[in-house]
Amino acid sequence: MRIEIPSGARLQNIEMFVRQVTEPDTPDLQLIIPRSYFALHPVVVCAIAAAGVRAIREGASINVPAIPQTHPVRYLARMGLFDVLGVAHPFAQTEHEPAGRFIPLRTVGSGRELSDFIVDLAPLFHADPEQAEPVKYVLAELVRNTLEHGGLGASAVAMAQAFPRAGTVGIGVVDTGQGILSSLRSSHSVERDLEAIHLAMRPGITGATRRIGGNAENAGAGLFFCKSLAYISREYFVIWSGNGIFKLLKRRDRDRAAVKVRGDDDRATRHEDLGKWPGTLVGIDIASDAYATFAGFMKQMRETYGLDVRAQKKQVQKKRARFS
């Protein structure tokens, strides 16, 4: 894989990054870092790291011809990118970020590592621990998806960063596993990457079973919840898997607050010919104060979650959970 870092790649213009990823099926990684200023969303940093993890896993080479000593490159070093790639860099030993505004790159390959990662998120929100809850939720769901559906030996590379001025937290979770199409194909009739992405975002759809509603271990709701949180937050949500790219656009004032169950119905930008990611890449922005609306978000999910299947099935008399 060859990656040339663009001048800027946030979720709203993720296509800038997509176009700079070439030779996706080649495990060797060549990373071109510009001398000029650049600003990257955490998901882009995760993608570069994930490409490096794949190269290392497959015994391929990692080549970074130049590491300019610029502020943006120092940022990459602080995120731990060069450590993940195993590449020497000219920057001093990174110190703990005193403001706790980011969680550096972490490779997660097991449930135990995921639990440890979630615990380590706390410092990012030391000033307001409650705000960590939606971030923990998203990371737990997305990383778990990789571990369970990414294929044998798949690991996720994850990172989160708070952007105080924008009032958002950017989250990236990337793997070089089997991709969504391959994961779903075992249980569902689907032929194209974008079609698979749409299907995967529907509640109740999981590669673990063809039955709508999942099985004992998998509900098929993780992506739907994450997409919905971004939608409610009026933020972006991106999935890139194989040749399919789905970019949920920000909810406008005139858009209904109700979350759409079918990904095809979302107001989004979609591509099938821009580039290929050998695995799954998920990027999401959520509002920094999302916790204030997180409880309300969950209440709305309760109404929306069963909507798709319920419409086709007879209403059943339900019991309520007992709380004390």
Place this chain on the structure above:
Amino acid sequence: MRVKIVEYAGSFAENKDTAKKLRTRTILPRLRQENPEDLILDFEGVTGTTQSFVHALVADAIRNPKVDALDVLVFANCNEVVQSVIEIVVSYAQEEWGEPAADSPF
């Protein structure tokens, strides 16, 4: 019987392997009993949880038509978010969908 979730899953309950163990080793055996007493799933100290965790914990039991899981299970000390997640899972688990567990004893 009271199960303190925080002792198994920590303050953010997301580990589905843990949920599965609780389901298979504690919840389902209790439900298999004749006239089982309430099983209290105590979420004190749990600040958050995922829908995936709660699904793996209770959905299979709730779905099974041979037992009235919700007549036995009590969810205690849930904060607002945890309660909402549980209500989501309890609601959809009662829909006529999904696949029973291969290891379900029912």
